[in-house]
Amino acid sequence: MGGHFVVAGGGQAAVQAIDTARRAGFDGRITLIGDEPFLPYQRPPLSKKYLAGEIERERLSLKPESFYPSRDVEVLTGIRVVELGLGRRTVETDDGRSLAYDRLLLATGGRPRRIDVPGAELDGVHYLRSIADVDSLAPRLGPGARLVIVGAGYIGLEVAAVAAVRGVHVTVLEAAERVMARVVCPETAALFAARHAAAGVDVRCGATVTAFRGAERIGAVETADGDLVTCDVALVAIGIVPNVELATQAGLDCTNGILVDGFARTAAEGVSAAGDCTRHRHPIVGAEIRLESVHNALEQGKAAGFDAAADPRAFEDVPWFWSDQYELKLQIAGVALDYDSVVVRGDGAEQGFAAYYLAGGHVIAVDAVNRPRDFLAAKKLVARHARVPRELLADADADLSAYGV
Ligand SMILES: Cc1cc2nc3c(=O)[nH]c(=O)nc-3n(C[C@H](O)[C@H](O)[C@H](O)COP(=O)(O)OP(=O)(O)OC[C@H]3O[C@@H](n4cnc5c(N)ncnc54)[C@H](O)[C@@H]3O)c2cc1C
Secondary structure: OOOEEEEEOOOHHHHHHHHHHHHOOOOOEEEEEEOOOOOOEOOHHHHOOOOOOOOOHHHHEOOOOOHHHHOOEEEEEOOOEEEEEOOOOEEEEOOOOEEEOOEEEEOOOEEEOOOOOOOOOOEOEEOOOOHHHHHHHHHHOOOOOEEEEEOOOHHHHHHHHHHHHOOOEEEEEEOOOOOOOOOOOHHHHHHHHHHHHHOOOEEEEOOOEEEEEOOOEOOEEEEOOOOEEEOOEEEEOOOEEEOOHHHHHOOOOOOOOEEEOOOOEOOOOOEEEOOOOEEEEEOOOOEEEOOOOHHHHHHHHHHHHHHHOOOOOOOOOOOEEEEEEOOEEEEEEEOOOOOOEEEEEOOOOOOOEEEEEEEOOEEEEEEEEOOHHHHHHHHHHHHOOOEOOHHHHHOOOOOOHHHHO
16 A cells, blocks of 8 residues: 555654554555654653653653654654645645645644633743643742642643642642542542642632733732732643644534544545544444543554555544552543442552442443552443442452453
8 A cells, every 4th residue: 555644743643653554564655744843752751750850851752763764754843734735635834845645644633722811921821732841841840939730630730749749839720629620520539639738739629710910920820719829830731722723724524623433534535633633433432522642642543554554443442541640640441421420449548549430330431540450450341331230349359350351
């Protein structure tokens, strides 16, 4: 299978797609176009070990530099795709190139959602998505610094943990009634909120930010109920917006992500999309969702790669995700959508913790904290929509793997 495979975007999904395409026998030309100045890299360590200064930038690379020439992949870094010509089968770049494609993959990811309040442009207000973002934030997190984090999602809380360990005074302002409200149940949220409190992080839920105050640099953050939290630096971590503009301009369906099928195909002939920029009807979740996870980027990237090599294989794995905060390793299998009850096992300390989400008695998701075996068993349970007696789920010593095999 040959032709020209052009990949717009240079992240996790992009690299997986080209790797899979080559392994599956695609022997045409491949061009990867990424607008960042680096070779494709992993983002999860950005808010964990890279921010903590525990790993070097080079360790973030998804593949060694030699991977690209060895697979005959032309990589254009620091170059942005600015327009698609679906009829002509071309992409236009911001340095004036026009590349003709036979297959096109949109793997453009997402960008941080900006906060729209007075003072948002002050020096010292940061976002976190890229290496460049961490390189500008990290030097401001010395011991004794005062950091306000807007948003208690994964990224906000991971940064809170790294900063607190470094001796930074951290306040987290979250508009919802609990941390990680979009993704976990109250029981899991309470466990994490308690751990942050124990580390000295001031987590305030129900706190909506209305302004950043300061002359040129930020000096305080104001909330709707009139609180003023003084600080030297702020991080806004209120989610991402999928990068769908190219696809939207080209007329594709892009409501909350570029719509793709199980083979990562869009409605346009020869055009796939993968990763954070997509939404799809997930066969196991049973709903149309947009996932922001490494696992999803890998699965969809693989599907797009196989499809480019004319060996189509649908992705249909149970979604999963992880987050590291202090010594707590959270692993989530499935998606906790429309659950009607939660069963908790473990004490959150020596026994670890797991929260099983049930819908009509079927296991649809789990949050496992320092219980990797529960996580692995739950992936199988979720794949099978298994029914497991509640007493068994609640018993920290019970082995659940038999229910999934
Ligand atoms: C700080 C942080 C921590 C995370 N932690 C975890 C975690 O613990 N576990 C987990 O599962 N997931 C985590 N994630 C999410 C995970 O990293 C993403 O889901 C994954 O990177 C998505 O890959 P992607 O290829 O879709 O997009 P990206 O990795 O965002 O790559 C897209 C690339 O395309 C570029 N691009 C965009 N538009 C264009 C254009 N027009 N032309 C050229 N290039 C373009 C972008 O600049 C970017 O470099 C984390 C994300 C962040 C930011």
